[in-house]
Amino acid sequence: MKGGTDRDGDKGGVGPKHTNRLFKEQSPYLLQHAHNPVDWYPWGQEAFSKAQAEDKPIFLSVGYSTCHWCHVMEVESFENDQIAQLMNDWFVNIKVDREERPDVDKVYMTYVQATQGGGGWPMSVFLTPDLKPIVGGTYFAPEDKYGRPGFKTVLKRVKDVWNSKKDALRESGDQVLQQLAEATSAVSTSQDLPxxxxxxxxxxxxxxxxxxxxxxxxxxxxxxxxxxxxxxxxxxxxxxxxxxxxxxxxxxxxxxxxxxxxxxxxxxxxxxxxxxxxxxxxxxxxxxxxxxxxxxxxxxxxxxxxxxxxxxxxxxxxxxxxxxxxxxxxxxxxxPEGGIFSAEDADSAEFHGAKRKKEGAFYVWSSQEVEEILGKERAAVFAAHYHVKPDGNCNLSRMSDPHNEFVGKNVLIERQSLTETASKVGHSVEDLAEILGRCREELFGYREKRPHPHLDxxxxxxxxxxxxxxxxxxxxxxxxxxxxxxxxxxxxxxxxxxxxxxxxxxxxxxxxxxxxxxxxxxxxxxxxxxxxxxxxxxxxxxxxxxxxxxxxxxxxxxxxxxxxxxxxxxxxxxxxxxxxxxxxxxxxxxxxxxxxxxxxxxxxxxxxxxxxxxxxxxxxxxxxxxxxxxxxxxxxxxxxxxxxxxxxxxxxxxxxxxxxxxxAQSKRQIVIAGVKHAPDTEALVNAAHCLYDPDKIILQIDETDAATQEFWEVNNPMALKMARRSDEGKALAYVCQNFTCFAPVSDPQSLEKLLKSPPSAAGKVSTFKLGSSAK
CATH class of the missing domain: 1.50.10.20 (Glycosyltransferase)
Structure with missing residues (x-):
C-alpha cells in the first residue's frame, strides 16, 4: 500500500518498480506518488531551478491523500508509463499536498476558478518556469472523450504552445496574477463599519x-x-x-x-x-x-x-x-499523545490482497452479509430500520448510483423513526434501540476485519x-x-x-x-x-x-x-x-x-x-x-x-x-468566582454553559490560584476585584451586560433564570463595572 497508514496490514511482497524524490517526504499524499514512473519533485527550489535551467514549463498537480479522483488520475495517468514519459520529457513535474501547503493551493485554485468557472481536486495547472499560470483544470481523463481533451492531448498542446509562444504566455501569466491580486487583496475604505x-x-x-x-x-x-x-x-x-x-x-x-x-x-x-x-x-x-x-x-x-x-x-x-x-x-x-488525524479515505480494497481499491468498499453491505452476521431474526429488524434491501438500496435517486457501482449493495439510511420501526417489528422503542445498538457493534466488529481505508x-x-x-x-x-x-x-x-x-x-x-x-x-x-x-x-x-x-x-x-x-x-x-x-x-x-x-x-x-x-x-x-x-x-x-x-x-x-x-446590543460576561473544580464552582460553570447564547463569554476566576490571580491582575483587574468579593468562600456567579453587573447568585438555578431573562431585563446591579468602559 502507498503512503500514510492502510490499517489492513496488507503490504504486498514485491518491491516498487519506480522510485522518485517523493519517497523522502512526510506527506501521505506525496508518499502515495513516490513510486509513480513520473519524475515528481516536491514544491521547492530544486524543481524551480531545473525548470529555469532547462526552460521547461512546470506541471503542478495538487491533491490530498483521501481524494477519490486524485486516486483515479494516478491510476489512469501517473502510473501509465507512456504518459509518464511525455510528462518527464516535456515538463518539470511537481506534486503538492494541498492540506500541507494551502498557500500554494490557494494561488492556483484561485486561478483555476477564475478561468474555468470552478475548481476541485486533483488540480492540474501548467506554469511557466517562474511559476506564472499558463492553463489549468482539475481531473483529466487519459484519452479524449465526450468532446473533452484527454491528458495526453493537453500535455501535447501545452508543450507546442510553450515552444511557439513563450513570451506571450509569460505576459499573460503576469496579467492574470495582477488581476487576481487586485481581486483577492481588498482593503477597507473606512475604519467604521456601517x-x-x-x-x-x-x-x-x-x-x-x-x-x-x-x-x-x-x-x-x-x-x-x-x-x-x-x-x-x-x-x-x-x-x-x-x-x-x-x-x-x-x-x-x-x-x-x-x-x-x-x-x-x-x-x-x-x-x-x-x-x-x-x-x-x-x-x-x-x-x-x-x-x-x-x-x-x-x-x-x-x-x-x-x-x-x-x-x-x-x-x-x-x-x-x-x-x-x-x-x-x-x-x-x-x-497516542492526543493530536487528531486529518482524514480517512473514500477508497479501500474489497478484499485482502486486491490490487485496486474501490470507493465505499469498506462501508457498504449486502443483505446477505447482514443476515449472516446478525442472524435472520435480528437482521430483519435491522433491515427494516436501515432500509437494507436484497437487491441493494442505492436507487432512491437517479443521482445515487449513476455508474451502477453499488448494485446489490446497501448504504445504511434511516427512512423512518425508531417509533415507526418499533410499531412495525413489534418491539418497544427502548428495546429496539438496544437491539440496533448491539447490531451496529457486531457489524462494526465484522467491518474492522475488512481492508481499511487509508488513514491520513x-x-x-x-x-x-x-x-x-x-x-x-x-x-x-x-x-x-x-x-x-x-x-x-x-x-x-x-x-x-x-x-x-x-x-x-x-x-x-x-x-x-x-x-x-x-x-x-x-x-x-x-x-x-x-x-x-x-x-x-x-x-x-x-x-x-x-x-x-x-x-x-x-x-x-x-x-x-x-x-x-x-x-x-x-x-x-x-x-x-x-x-x-x-x-x-x-x-x-x-x-x-x-x-x-x-x-x-x-x-x-x-x-x-x-x-x-x-x-x-x-x-x-x-x-x-x-x-x-x-x-x-x-x-x-x-x-x-x-x-x-x-x-x-x-x-x-x-x-x-x-x-x-x-x-449586538448586549454582550454578556459571566464571571464565575470560586475555587476551580470545587463542586459549587462546577455547578455554576455547568449552568453558564447550558443555554445557547452567541453573545456570552465565561470568565472563571479562582482567586486562591496564584497563576490565575497573576493573569487577571494584568489582563482584567476589575474582574479579579469582583471575584475577591465572594462571601464565605462560596462560589458566586456575576452576569454582566454592557459592563454593568447584576447582583451575584450562588446556585445554578438562579443563574439559569438570570441567563434566560431578556438582555434588557432590569435587575439589581453591583457597584462594579466590568470592561473597558469602566476605565
Missing part, C-alpha cells in the same frame, strides 16, 4: 439561505448535498435574534429549518451509522449515497452545531450525534483547533443530559469530563509538537516530525478559537495566555495594518505569488471570519487598552468584507455572524 449593515448581516444571509431551503429533505440547496455547518450556525444565530426581539413565530420557523436539516443529515447515509462520524457529502438529494471520505474539519464543526441544537431544544437526539462524532474521533482518529495521519493545526473547540464545549454542554439517558454503540456514553481531558491532550500535543515556544510561531502540521510549512492564518485563528473554548470549559488561564500569544503572532504575520483584514499566508516566501484575504465560509470557515469573532471574544474577556485594541482591529477587519456581505451574504455566513456579534 451600523445598519452590521445589524442586518445575519438577516440578509438567513433570507438568502431560506430561499434555497429543501423543505422535504433538509439542507439549503440541491444535490450534491454538503454538510456546511456555518449555514446552521448562522440560522441558529438568526433564531436567537428573532427570539430576543419577541418575534417567536419567525424564530421557530428559522429554528425548525436548522433542526430538520440536522435530523435529515443524521439519518442519512452521509452519517456512518456503524462507526460514527460523517462522510464528506452525498451525491444525491437524500443525504444517502456519500462520497465516503471522512474529513476532520467536518467532524469538529458538526459537533458544535449539534451541541447548539441540543442546548436550544434539550432533545437528546442532537446530543447523541455530537457524542457519536466525538467518540469516533477518540476511537479511530487520535494519535497528519495532525493539521487548523483542523485540530476545530476539534479542540468541539471537545471543550461538549465537556460542559453535555453535562445537562438526563442521568437516565442511555446510549448505544457507536456512542461510548462516557462522562463528559472525558471530553475535557481529550481537549487538553489535543492542546498539549499542538503546543509540544507543532509550536516554537521561543519564536512564538506555529508550524502547519505534524507527521512523525514537524512540517517545514509554516502555520497559516487558519491554523492560528482556529486554534485560538479552540483555546478560548477550552478556557471557558476548564478555567485554566494557561490556555488563555497562549491564545493571547498566538493572537499577537497572528497580527504580526498576517494582519494588513493599513488596509484591514488578514492575509491567509505570511510574507517572505518568493514562491508564493499571491497573498489573498480569504473570505469564503465553505467546507472550512474563513480565517478572517473566525479571527473577527476571536477578536470580539478577546475584547469581552479583557479590560482597558487591550480590550479596545481588539475591538478596533475586529471592526477594521470586517470593513474589508463589507461589500461581500452586501452582495452575497450566503457566501460568508460566519462573517455575517461576526458582524452581528459586533452590533
Amino acid at each position: 451600523e445598519a449593515l452590521a445589524q442586518q448581516a445575519v438577516q440578509l444571509c438567513a433570507n438568502q439561505l431560506t430561499r434555497g431551503f429543501d423543505s422535504k429533505l433538509g439542507g439549503f440547496g440541491g444535490p450534491p448535498k454538503f454538510p456546511r455547518p456555518v449555514e446552521i450556525a448562522l440560522m441558529l444565530q438568526r433564531f436567537k435574534r428573532l427570539e430576543q426581539n419577541g418575534n417567536q413565530s419567525s424564530a421557530n420557523k428559522t429554528l425548525d429549518m436548522s433542526l430538520f436539516t440536522l435530523r435529515c443529515m443524521a439519518r442519512g447515509g452521509i452519517h456512518d451509522h456503524v462507526g460514527g462520524g460523517f462522510h464528506r457529502y452525498s451525491v444525491d438529494e437524500y443525504w444517502h449515497v456519500p462520497h465516503f471520505e471522512k474529513m476532520l474539519y467536518d467532524q469538529g464543526q458538526l459537533v458544535n452545531v449539534y451541541l447548539d441544537a441540543y442546548a436550544i431544544s434539550k432533545e437528546t437526539q442532537y446530543a447523541a450525534v455530537a457524542r457519536d462524532i466525538l467518540d469516533y474521533l477518540r476511537r479511530q482518529m487520535t494519535h 495521519d497528519k495532525v493539521i493545526v487548523a483542523w485540530n483547533g476545530l476539534a479542540l473547540s468541539a471537545f471543550s464545549r461538549a465537556s460542559r454542554i453535555l453535562r445537562m443530559e438526563p442521568e437516565s439517558e442511555k446510549y448505544y454503540f457507536p456512542v461510548t456514553g462516557c462522562d463528559p469530563k472525558e471530553y475535557l481531558a481529550a481537549a487538553e491532550k489535543v492542546a498539549s500535543f499542538i503546543r509540544s509538537r507543532v509550536y516554537d515556544e521561543k519564536a512564538k510561531r506555529l508550524y502547519r502540521s505534524y507527521r512523525k516530525q514537524v512540517s517545514a510549512a509554516p502555520g497559516f492564518l487558519d491554523d492560528y485563528a482556529f486554534l485560538i478559537a479552540g483555546l478560548l473554548d477550552l478556557y471557558e470549559a476548564g478555567g485554566d488561564t494557561k490556555w488563555l495566555s497562549w491564545a493571547l500569544d498566538l493572537q499577537s503572532a497572528q497580527d504580526d504575520l498576517f494582519l494588513d495594518k493599513t488596509g484591514g483584514g488578514y492575509f491567509s499566508t505570511p510574507e517572505g516566501d518568493p514562491s508564493i505569488l499571491l497573498r489573498a484575504k480569504e473570505d469564503y465560509d465553505g467546507a472550512e470557515p474563513s480565517g478572517n471570519s473566525v479571527a473577527g469573532i476571536n477578536l470580539l471574544r478577546l475584547s469581552s474577556l479583557l479590560w482597558g487598552d487591550k480590550s479596545e485594541q481588539y475591538q478596533r482591529t475586529a471592526e477594521h477587519v470586517m470593513t474589508v468584507f463589507e461589500a461581500r456581505v452586501r452582495e452575497v451574504a450566503m457566501a460568508v455566513p460566519l462573517m455575517c455572524c461576526a458582524f452581528d456579534m459586533l452590533a
